[in-house]
Amino acid sequence: MAIDSAFLDELRARTPIASVVGRRVKLARSGRNWKGCCPFHGEKTPSFYVYDDHFHCFGCGVHGDVISFVMQMEGKNFPEAVEELASSAGMEVPKDTRRTQEEVAHVRSLEDVLAATQEIWSRALYKPEGRAGLDYLLGRGLTRETLETFGLGWASEKRGDLVSALALKGITPDMMAEAGLMRVDEQGHPKGELFWGRVTFPIRDRKGRLVSFGGRILGDGQPKYLNGPETPVFSKRRLLFGLDRARAAVRAPRPKGVVAPDLVVVEGYMDVIALHQAGFTGAVAPLGTALTPEQLEALWQVDRAPILCFDGDAAGRRAAVKAAETGLPLLKQDYSLRICLLPDGEDPDSLVRTRGRQAVAEMFAAAQPLSEVLFDLLSTGANNPGPEERAALRRRLTEVAGLIPDKTLASEYRSTLLDRFFTTFRRGGGKWNGPQSRKANAPASVPGAVPVNMDQTRERQRLMLELLLLHPVLVPEVEEALCRLDLPEEFAEVRALLLDLSAEGELPDNAAALYAWLQAQGAEETIRAVVRESYSAMSESDAEDPAHTVASRTQWWHFYGLLYGPQFIQEVNREIARFVEKGGDSAEWQRLQARLEAMERLKRGGVDDTEL
Template sequence: MALDPAFLEELRARTPIASVIGRRTKLVRSGRNWKACCPFHGEKTPSFYVYDDHFHCFGCGAHGDVISFVMQSEGRSFPEAVAELAGEAGLEVPRASPREREAEQRARGLSDVLDLVQAAWVRRLHAPEGRAGLAYLRGRGLSDETIAGFGLGWSGDGRGGLLNELAPHGVTPEMLAQAGLMRVDEDGRPKGELFFNRVTFPIRDRRGSLVSFGGRILGDGQPKYLNGPETALFSKRRTLFGMDRARAALRTARPRGAPPVELVVVEGYMDVIALHQAGFPGAVAPLGTALTSEQMEALWQMAAAPILCFDGDGAGQRAAVKAAETALPLLDINRTLRFCALPEGEDPDSLLRGQGSGAVAALLEGARPIGHVLFDLLTQGVRDPGPEQRAAVRRRLVEAAALIADKGLAAEYRSTLLDRFFETYRRRPGQGKRAGQGGQRGDGRQAGVSWPAGSAPAPFDEAAAAQERMRILTAILLRHPHILPEVEDAYCRLDLPPALARVRAAVMDLAASGDLTDAKALDRRLDEGGLAEERMAVVAARPLPMSLSAPDDLMAVDVVQEWWHFFALLNVRQFGEDIRLDTESLCAGTLDARSWASLRTRLLAWEALRRGDLTPGEG
């Protein structure tokens, strides 16, 4: 039974070969690939290697893709192996109708047409008519070897010369149109060559088969770059320029001591070609569109953490944001992305010509995981936001993390993004030491506190005292979680010890998801999350005063005020400076009602501290 090549390609892309082979034999990592003792012949030393899309045994010569492995290891026919893998991948095996069989034969014919066109365009590049195109490529720094290796060509003037040249081979206008090389009118009739007066770039699928072309016009014509349309052979969403060469480079063993080949996604044909020529053979590019989910799946078939390296301009930044949003639902613990920030106004080609391969190597080496750059990507252009803008930014960050299908990974991203949010937008410009980083004078007393004569406390361990106050602040929130919205900005700025930080992260996650209701429910959720020991250490290490640990309807004190009281003790000087700044904002009329309520509570705590109602030793 003949099957659609596109279906088989999709099946292979959706079926990681290492996981299928790993069911039959134990695989161990060998660089980017896997190795094992061959399941087809007895051996004690591994000679069976598994790559991203095929296997090969250097002992017995067994070789093939994931479909042939199932056939050989389970004794199945080709249709049976396809049906088994398709069922596991959630695909339905298409039934070949007479029309589909005819389409398959037509596709094979289109492949032959493309090969004939490629040969004609390469010949033209080196003929007098292609002189301008060849000069352009050499002027961009490409060697003749690179030009030949990528099969670059010249399309001619588009006045029928291509059709006349191919007619002796039986090529008709209809065949050229079906191959994506001629434009058609409203009735579908061919009406002129698509590519003319352009340098041509062959587009190949991951196996190296020619599927379409791209072209760059010389001069001021538009569009500058042009890709062939969708055809029976070419799917723009699934193809990356340079993918075949990058796959080969990633599979090839490197000399000892040589740096590994990195899979790098750039924006254009010339970027890819220039990088390959400069010794970066893992470069690929989408075809004039934003990265699609299908292209990302293809990238992860080649490498677990490809690098996205977009131009250092506004369009490049937007492309990076779009790529991140597309990737989030697809992330898991085994596949991610890294991002490489180019200098503003630069692309890889210009950087290579201006600063050399060393500059590019340094940028790639500094590529950062998506978890480290996602906050920056999602908050581009946000500067000193007001309350409404902060709320919008926070919502966007939480929604971005929620796109990740893996719930555990999504929770980690949400915590990381919210930590950055509070650190970035809730700390005032010019702020000194963060709360929790000290503030005591050299004699062990808090700076700025007026002590009654003769009542100075005995020296105590400052670090231990700071940690105890952080425990009290956390314990108050566990007993009275309803006050979190009033104090969360300050609480998230604290440099907590690891155990308290884990509790805080869980509390913030529950708050972000709307699961923060009452103290008993919070205790239960923390325990269910594996934090029972940490929670008990917070609330039972030293019990809170009765006024703070009692239920809300029995409280004898304002819990929020008392929380701020203990917070102030961590860094009295900074606490006073914050109050001064907010008071100035109030006088200037820039403080809203909610901010004034918060300021009033902190002022009361500040006054109590200055009166000595609570000494630093109490906690």
């Protein structure tokens, strides 16, 4: 029995052929593709190429997809190869996907229904009855050649016309309903045509097979756009409008030096068609839904870093965040996303018409990696936030990075996001006033205050980080203040390491355990700029003595007060007032005492970095 073609398409989409071949053949990058020595004949010079969905050897001529590769390499038959790949992909070959000849014929009959409908609608667009639709499309700047290329058509305004036309071809309303062309009642019986009085858009799968239609109404009717329902041949979660053409354009052979078009995801049919007409042949669009995991997998089969294009308004930013949250759990080190935010009030179609092709090309070229734009998307509206808002944002950034299953990649995202967080909320923009100099930050009540040069500032920052390495239990207590420090790059790496561990709940509570973790991760080099003596020896000293921890807490806030002067005093006074008003436990009072002692030293004029 045959296996359902839709299941096989999904299996191929979820099984990157390069990964399967790469487990048996040493592959190297060759542009967008991979190459290696052919496993099917002896050769020393690589002539075996792996593309997005197939392999080909220019030496012996062997050719096939991921299923045939497993069959030929392991001597399996077709069902066995499918079972093996499905198991690796976490899929199951359900019994009901093994179709009988009658079921296969049924699917083909649905394809025949759709093909007959397409013929009727595409012709109707150029008849008097379709004049309104044709005028609309031409008025949007589309050429007749483009209309024919995409097969646009017109569904008659007279209900029943399609039923009558298809009846002449022996197609019944029941067959139309199964193909997604009729509305049905609660019992599943046809009760009226789905598309009428609309411009029609044929929807094809990635191989170019017609599987459904979309339609746009003219005037003020609702819904403006309408897609066909799920059918045996159509799943809107898995397909993207225009992917068949975009895939062919991106993968097409081209002269050396000619760059392949970007794969760009836009909002709707008209955006895709307008972009293709303007030469952006990698444009695709979801089918009336937010981007799905299945669609992202299909995109990555074509391009390792597709561009997701969104409106620049609030709704567009929300859509971008939702797409990011969908994509992050699927990210791998070889697959990413780029984000392009359009000017407010514009879409790709309007931009092509009003600003021209070059402006759109520059906009796509400026698309940013998801890792760079994600902070801006998540922090929208965070102008001059208070401690609670900052803490919530930092937690959100950490949670979002944690969606990535690859721990190494997740750590890189977390570091990038937190670096942006530190930079944004420590200085400038009316948000934070970081330390400029001792003179700028010295409290007026400190007699004989002298400027602190950059060497002094750097040394105090180093000592603060060293204290946290020796007493990691202090990190959660001081993390809000720690985020404000304007650190040089080598110090910022140590801060990011500590905050990463704290955010993940993996921060050891003593120096010895932290040192062991650093050794296990090969991260000892990261702290070299901070720790002057042997960290191993320091971690085995009396750093775990509770009294030493208490003293170090006070010392840390003393250094912080020297850097931030009046701001620090104001913060401590606010904390005292809050504690008096709302109360707190003994541990909170102990932490507040450390800041009180540091503040009193500042008021007395204590500027010695070592005296307590």
